[in-house]
Amino acid sequence: APPVEAKPYSNSTCLKTTVAILGAGVAGITAAQALANQSISDFLMLEYNEQVGGRMRHTNFGSDAAGNPYVVELGANWISGTGTPKGPENPVWTFSKQANLSSTYSNLSNLATYDETGAADYMDILDEYDEKSTAFEQAAGRILTENLQDKSQRALYSENDWKTNRNAKRKAVEWWRFDWDAAATPEESSAVFATTASNLTYYQFKDEDYFNIDQRGFNAWLKHEAAKFLQPNDRRLLFNTTVKGIEYSDSGVKISNEDGSCVEADYAICTFALGVLQEGVVEFTPALPEWKESSIATFGMGTYTKIFMQFNETFWPTDKEFFLYAHPTTRGYYPQFQSLSKEGFFPGSNILFATVIDEQSYRIEAQDDETTKAEVMEVLRQMFPDVDIPEPIAFMYPRWAENPWTYGSYSNWPAGTTLEQHQNLRANVERLYFAGEHTSAEYFGFLHGAWFEGQEAGKRIAGALGKECLNKDSGCGNYRRYEVLKGTTDRSEYNDYNGMGADPFFVAEGDSDDSTITRRSLKRAHKRRH
Numbered sequence: 001a002p003p004v005e006a007k008p009y010s011n012s013t014c015l016k017t018t019v020a021i022l023g024a025g026v027a028g029i030t031a032a033q034a035l036a037n038q039s040i041s042d043f044l045m046l047e048y049n050e051q052v053g054g055r056m057r058h059t060n061f062g063s064d065a066a067g068n069p070y071v072v073e074l075g076a077n078w079i080s081g082t083g084t085p086k087g088p089e090n091p092v093w094t095f096s097k098q099a100n101l102s103s104t105y106s107n108l109s110n111l112a113t114y115d116e117t118g119a120a121d122y123m124d125i126l127d128e129y130d131e132k133s134t135a136f137e138q139a140a141g142r143i144l145t146e147n148l149q150d151k152s153q154r155a156l157y158s159e160n161d162w163k164t165n166r167n168a169k170r171k172a173v174e175w176w177r178f179d180w181d182a183a184a185t186p187e188e189s190s191a192v193f194a195t196t197a198s199n200l201t202y203y204q205f206k207d208e209d210y211f212n213i214d215q216r217g218f219n220a221w222l223k224h225e226a227a228k229f230l231q232p233n234d235r236r237l238l239f240n241t242t243v244k245g246i247e248y249s250d251s252g253v254k255i256s257n258e259d260g261s262c263v264e265a266d267y268a269i270c271t272f273a274l275g276v277l278q279e280g281v282v283e284f285t286p287a288l289p290e291w292k293e294s295s296i297a298t299f300g301m302g303t304y305t306k307i308f309m310q311f312n313e314t315f316w317p318t319d320k321e322f323f324l325y326a327h328p329t330t331r332g333y334y335p336q337f338q339s340l341s342k343e344g345f346f347p348g349s350n351i352l353f354a355t356v357i358d359e360q361s362y363r364i365e366a367q368d369d370e371t372t373k374a375e376v377m378e379v380l381r382q383m384f385p386d387v388d389i390p391e392p393i394a395f396m397y398p399r400w401a402e403n404p405w406t407y408g409s410y411s412n413w414p415a416g417t418t419l420e421q422h423q424n425l426r427a428n429v430e431r432l433y434f435a436g437e438h439t440s441a442e443y444f445g446f447l448h449g450a451w452f453e454g455q456e457a458g459k460r461i462a463g464a465l466g467k468e469c470l471n472k473d474s475g476c477g478n479y480r481r482y483e484v485l486k487g488t489t490d491r492s493e494y495n496d497y498n499g500m501g502a503d504p505f506f507v508a509e510g511d512s513d514d515s516t517i518t519r520r521s522l523k524r525a526h527k528r529r530h
């Protein structure tokens with residue numbers, strides 16, 4: 001590795017580098033790889049944790065018969081959408097094969113359904129949903145191809161004859177088909193972009209998921225990739241480094257860390273999760289421009305929580321992979337359980353994990369483990385009324401929404417925005433670039449989204465540094481951005497014909513309470529603009 005001493009032309013005590021890469025998750029590692037591939041070895045990676053991988057993170061849990069712990073994934077677990085020999089192939093699938101990663105085909109059809117009285121067969125509702133899903137996709141496709149207004153997935157459902165009708169089982173099926181993947185509800189999600197993300201992953205690559213069971217941890221594939229261009233204990237990797245400030249201009253970027261250290265770089269790539277950007281952990285100097293701040297505020301950060309339990313027996317059907325539970329009143333209340341005790345996973349492990357998202361994640365994150373355990377056990381005892389279910393011998397769940405290096409799990413695309421607004425999330429400000437799953441229009445929320453976006457940013461900067469531009473279609477250097485995002489209703493269309501004949505900024509004479517003052521200032525602002 002090249003030395004990281006200060007370059008001679010500067011008298012500042014900051015470390016100097018050509019490219020500072022902020023974060024060593026998938027996007028950070030692949031950005032560095034893209035630079036290394038173009039012979040740019042002078043980079044530094046600044047990472048909060050003591051390891052690479054980011055949201056691909058595992059931990060020891062429970063123990064096997066010999067007393068050794070199992071390794072389970074707290075974050076990403078599936079290679080979502082694999083690939084066919086003729087391609088294109090999901091890069092995560094390609095690299096997993098290269099790293100000899102052990103993974104098992106995850107059979108989403110291997111499902112048993114339950115309600116508060118025990119086993120309850122409502123697979124017919126699932127069939128009904130699946131029969132209608134082509135219509136959902138076509139309706140979203142029409143919005144995109146005919147440039148119609150986007151809408152929420154909920155509205156798209158309603159228009160296409162899918163309603164939950166206050167029925168708990170229909171809600172459970174909908175959760176299983178939509179919320180589980182999106183880590184967000186149909187109300188919170190864009191019809192168009194929920195559909196494109198799913199199509200591009202599952203139809204473009206292949207409609208199958210593989211679940212990591214490798215006891216090195218899922219991030220073994222990323223470490224394997226990193227080892228191709230980073231040395232063991234590479235001095236360019238600065239672990240346990242928390243970035244607090246980013247100062248950017250058209251000539252460089254200065255990064256200030258919590259421990260008082262700093263780095264000066266010609267360019268920087270910030271790969272921090274959208275949740276971190278939204279939380280205001282990092283102070284940007286100057287403040288980010290309005291078009292950038294607005295895009296950070298607009299997109300959603302979902303939360304997805306796996307609750308791991310190990311028992312002293314497998315009291316659930318050993319041949320099933322998934323268990324769907326319909327809570328009678330609360331949609332999304334411990335709706336899904338997954339068995340790791342099944343053949344192909346960790347047979348005989350007696351490990352089961354539940355998944356909750358969004359509001360239910362926030363709720364359980366705010367309570368202690370014992371309260372959550374009591375709730376899950378009550379649900380399991382409803383699902384299996386004929387079994388005397390023992391208390392778990394091990395119990396654990398991560399708290400992603402409170403986690404200071406993510407503040408959530410992965411991003412979500414809300415209804416009623418545009419591709420241009422998302423492009424603003426990607427776009428660089430001066431010499432500060434952005435990459436990560438959230439900057440991927442095609443595969444947001446997925447590992448491969450982070451991988452493609454890291455590569456893109458790395459290649460763009462390599463091109464800006466005078467290397468050959470390898471981004472043949474999208475270009476190098478600055479990203480395109482949209483400083484003004486217009487609505488679809490022109491000012492002149494606020495008229496009687498459209499039901500708004502009164503001037504929305506009209507203020508009656510002599511009306512002078514506080515709200516009028518607010519309205520007056522709105523009126524003044526409005527006058528200035530027109």
Ligand SMILES: Cc1cc2nc3c(=O)[nH]c(=O)nc-3n(C[C@H](O)[C@H](O)[C@H](O)COP(=O)(O)OP(=O)(O)OC[C@H]3O[C@@H](n4cnc5c(N)ncnc54)[C@H](O)[C@@H]3O)c2cc1C
Pocket residue numbers: 022023024025026027028046047048049053054055056074075076077078079080241242243244271272273276281282304305306400404405406408409410435436437438445446447448449450
């Ligand atoms: C619970 C869960 C389940 C998931 N399941 C799947 C799945 O099955 N399949 C799939 O494809 N994807 C899944 N994902 C999504 C996938 O994990 C992400 O898309 C991907 O890992 C994001 O990579 P990234 O490089 O964009 O961000 P990150 O992995 O978040 O990398 C950013 C890095 O920046 C660091 N950082 C943050 N703040 C600071 C700071 N202030 N200073 C210094 N460093 C900082 C972080 O420590 C982190 O290492 C899941 C995610 C979660 C959380």
